[in-house]
Amino acid sequence: MSPADGAERSTAREPIELPANQPKQFYRGGASIAALRGEPEAAADYGPEDWVASTTTLFGRDGTGLSTLPDGRLLRDAVAADPTGWLGPAHAAEFGADTALLVKLLDAGQRLPVHCHPSNSFAASHLNCRHGKTESWVVIGASGPDPTVYVGFREDVDAATVERWVSTQDSPAMLGALNAVPVRAGDTVFVPAGLPHAIGPGVFIVELQQPTDFSVTLEWQGFLDNQDAGHLGLGYPTALECVDLAGWTGDRLDSLVRHTHDRADPVVPLFSSQADPFFRADRLHADGELALDASFSVLVVLSGSGRLRSDGGELALHQGSTVVVPHAAGEARVDGDLVAVRCRPPVIGAGS
Incomplete structure (x- = not known):
């Protein structure tokens, strides 16, 4: 390769179409992703997440989840080689070679467990990371008789109650304590760090989130192999400190949900x-x-x-x-x- 060719390669200018990137997960789903892409439904039913333009790895799994460019480079490495070209001078000055973004397609083939994500401050204190995991859901499909998401406790809950639910794995109590929000295509839901939540079956979303894979899984039984997979290696007494125990009702709950299905502006x-x-x-x-x-x-x-x-x-x-x-x-x-x-x-x- 000539020096000129190397200089051209190092400068990011070309929009790039990416193939599917579906690391195996613990829950079912993936048919809606295949249908969107016009591909045959995968035989395996555990590809419910497509990590798009990902520079993030699954928690505890080095390399898994990273997006590969058509030339064989990891997107993470390409951005590191030219952060200003990829991200722009202002972003690079603030975040360096960190995209500060992870986008997923997520197709819930079953209800996801009740879980939450740490804040920036919790992640910095306990996980040595600048980013927590605030996220938002853009609903692009909803099937089944009652497509629903569950966000925030309906009323204030004390820490001892949450600890009891988790220690006894009282799934009905945990799910029943959350606000059940019906959704359809065109709805969006903002999920701040700490907010306990779950996604019901048949909900298909584009998910935007901070670029981490930090989840505290309150309802691990029937979903994860064991409880140790649910607390980020911190132990539940520490991990549960990130849970938002406040009740979300009325205008406060409404502020999380937007309805845009009837808008067709450019x-x-x-x-x-x-x-x-x-x-x-x-x-x-x-x-x-x-x-x-x-x-x-x-x-x-x-x-x-x-x-x-x-x-x-x-x-x-x-x-x-x-x-x-x-x-x-x-x-x-x-x-x-x-x-x-x-x-x-x-x-x-x-x-x-």
Whole structure:
């Protein structure tokens, strides 16, 4: 390779379509991901998560979960070699070579267990990590008689009660204590760190989250091999300190959920400003040409087809396309007739 070729390779400019990246999980699902991508349903029923443009590994499993680019490099390594090109100067100044974002397709083939995620401060104190795991769900499909998610305790709960539920694995009590929220395609749910939650069967989402795999699983029996897999190696007495024990009702609960199914603007913001310190997402409705500002981003095409044109080149888009776009690709245009979710990292300076 000539020096010129090496310089060209080191500068990220080209939007790249990524293949599926489905590390095996403990719960069932995956049919909706296969259908979105137009692929045969996998024989194994434990591929319910597609980690898109991932620079994050599964907890305790070195390398598993990382996205590989078509040239064989890990995306993590490509970003480390050129953080400014991939992420932009402002983001690189704040986060270095850290994308500060993980995007997943998640297809719940069964109800997920009641669990929660640590905050930034908890992760820094106990897990030696800058990021906790605040997340948001963009519902893109909902099937079955009663698609439901469960978020936050309905009333204040004391720590001793939660410890008893976990020690006795009282699943009915844990699930019954949560707010049951019916959902349909077009709904979004913001899930701040600490909030206990679960996702019901038949709910298909694009999930945006901080780039960690930190989960404290309150309801481990029937899901995990043993309780040691549920507390991040901290022991439950410490791990449960991250649980939000407050009741979420009325306007406070409503602030977590948005309904956007009836909106078809060219760009539909999916989250309120409370998500800005963690991530951003818009639903794009391209009918002809739609301009996009320069940004590291992940596109998930939900329907239709078209083309993404940028300084880095031109890329065909179709239903099921998952694309990573470097900041250095510059301002981009989507041409065609399609609907997509555009995911981006935090707003610099928003705080978290």
